[in-house]
Amino acid sequence: MEQAPVPTADPITVEVVDLMARLVGLFHREYEEAAAARSLTGAQAKVLALLRRGPMPMRHIAQTLSCEPSNVTGIVDRLEGRGFVTREADPQDRRVKLVAATDSGLSASTELRESLNFAREPLAALDAAERAQLRDLLRRMLDSSTPA
Amino acid sequence: MEQAPVPTADPITVEVVDLMARLVGLFHREYEEAAAARSLTGAQAKVLALLRRGPMPMRHIAQTLSCEPSNVTGIVDRLEGRGFVTREADPQDRRVKLVAATDSGLSASTELRESLNFAREPLAALDAAERAQLRDLLRRMLDSSTPA
DNA sequence: ATGAAAGGTTCATGTTGTCAACTGTTCAGC
């Protein structure tokens, strides 16, 4: 039987991976800073961002963040303590706690999101057509690995 | 005088930022996992990756990682404790400590780097020409914001 | 009805991160 064809690390792929690593570093730092400017931590900001689509069980948050549920407990505790989210029991299943963003939490998250859009100088180096190209490439990469 | 043209969040930019956020999340998680598989933390792996180019003063590490020097002390302590790096005084300036990867540290870092290359399924969705396109776009974004 | 399984929390522990205070070393100005 053939060995699974090791995706021979061609030079372009290697370089793209490297560039992405740098991009990830940049992005991550800026996100962290933008959150800190609103005295949120990165993890808190991520949870708030998740809740923009609507209330969500703790477990679902943990899955999306790829971390242990016990970790989420603490993060939500702190967000709740500052009035950014609420916990309410799910009427359908009383084991489940639905976490929902408050108005205050929602607007904090929206502010942060918008501050990111124009803080993103790296994108300024590209013109409209190139940004569209980039968008298409990224879309295809993500759609292939995140069926959702 | 004109107001600085608020980079009116055009829909494409907004979407690109969003896609990048998702990509960053994916990449970050995979990096963290790949590091954990070698019982390294993400931060430790990042420092080892930095040292692949050669020895480096603590302060330079802190600057590159955008964190406090005191934080680097701890990370390097743990790496040193496991024989992945060494600390030696810089003969030129005895205040400075040069951190260098050992052979063991270097090969751990290389292994990790290579495991990333073919763990990067998202890239598989693109053919060679598209990967080259992506590389060019990313290069330009990064070169514009990281003069180095 | 009983017991297994699932959702959350708690506790203990380790790593990352910040900040302030401290030790050595270098270097500019006198």
Added chain:
DNA sequence: GCTGAACAGTTGACAACATGAACCTTTCAT
């Protein structure tokens, strides 16, 4: 040459994040 400012690194105290095990409550299959 000295003195003092500035710099590199460490230490200590503390908060957030992250994991894993133990636990409680609720649900659900049998």
